[in-house]
Amino acid sequence: MLNSVRENEYRNYYRTDSAGRTAANRMFSNTPSYPAAPDTDKTVLSGLLLALVSLTLNKVSGWCGNKLMAGKEFTSAENSKKIAGEMAKNNKLNVITDYIDHANKGKYGAELAQTLEPVANGQNAFFMDKALRNASGEIKGLAVAPKSKPSLMLHELGHAINASKGGLLKFMQKTRGFVSYIPTALLLLNGVKNDPDKSNFIERNAGKLGFLAFLPTILEEGLASIRGVNAAKAAEKAGQLAGGVKLDVLKRNYFFAWMTYLLSGIGLGIAARQAFLEKKHKNS
Template sequence: MNFNSVSNTPYNSFYNDNPYRQYGYAQMPEIAYQPVYNQPYQYMQEPPSQENPAKTLGLALFLQGISSGLERVSNWFATKLSAAKEFASHADVEKVANSMVTKNKLDVNVAYINENNKHLYSSIYGLGNALDPVAKGQNAFFVDKLKLAVAPESKPSLILHELGHAVNAKKGFTKLLQNTRRFAPFAPMALLFANRLSPNKQNGEKTFIERNAGLLGFAAFIPTIIEEGIASLRGIKAAKKVLNNPKNLNILKKNYAFALATYILSGVALGVASKQTILAEADK
């Protein structure tokens, strides 16, 4: 048999003339007929069931119940804090506060508010009625722009926490944590708009935001919780160093724990509000 006779066939001509042959790639010529393979039979799958309206309503009522419960618990912690006894005398608290101001070189005016001086400080700093709850022993705060830290005359130990905020305002990381506070309340609306921009749901599946709205809302408040905790730790550390009274220091720690608990509950409440917002949108 003359094997050279096959060299003129279309395939061998294509193969021998193919420039890719040296690399081991020989392209097959086009075939006029190719077998057709039918797709294997696939069992039809039922589409996922849609949300049950009763289930959605039940979840909404459940979240509303949690929200109301959180408010009650938060008020309970606030009441316990207001009624708690002080860990040291007013003079000792002032000693610790002055130490914090001096050591950290704080440019802060410290004021202990009561019913007699609240109007004076309100007029000087333009605070309106903001000092009313402070005079009643229900609040304390620090305003960086005003360089002012206030606490109730009846509960002076709260000033140490506020001076902790003043120290945080001078540090890069904790200052950043403070700045996130103003954006946290907008978490529900931010998640709502982000969810609207998410790809369309396929087969009734929930988006990432719909599945995790509660956690994402709570996460938005975590920087505030951390910054509040750091402020309290600074006050406790200063009191320990200046007064060195471990027994009374436990009272201060307990009081600050009550205060921190209200912030943790606020974070949970923000998570619940975020979930409610997304749930209401999905139910439309």
């Protein structure tokens, strides 16, 4: 049941980018390649530039990831859990929330234990819709955060709320499963009505289309964080939290997480353009 919404909050999402490129490479691996003619210099140069931008994006994304990893908790573990409880209650979420460490990572079985390993290490958190079936046959979602970083739960429950709303929000959540196919899909679509003399709309806008494909994910991620921050705000206002609450710390942590998604979107756009450049280069 690991094929539902999977979160990798800390993981650099450039897997998307390289997966897209790999798919494109595979697609053209059987095309005979010819030595580049002088008029393809521009294509080669564009390719190098894109590779450079891609490398820079990776660096910045890694930096954001490190900032997130080093981010402190904005409040006590008890407060984070209390806010999470309020989110679940107020939105009637059909979700099991759990805080994972190495002692309890095995409780959902061997398959999930593997997925929970980075969570136990404090490097990941996720929400999975309809992940579990309990003894009475009831299907429930699962939201997990590291025991050492319970504040991540608020963002994950933001996803759970988005999923519970159904419709467009749920659809936006699901699109991320397809993004690695985007560069190849654009190439295929482009090939359907390919005019060798004139580059068509898809080819000219491959970068923008690649980014657009990731936009629902970027927006849904942002909304999940906003829901988490708002729940923390509401709990503080209602006087439900003991001790200090540093909302700016929570916002900063979530901002760095969101940045990695934004950069991944740009990365996907670049991957899409690279796929077309590669094709152009091979065909020339």
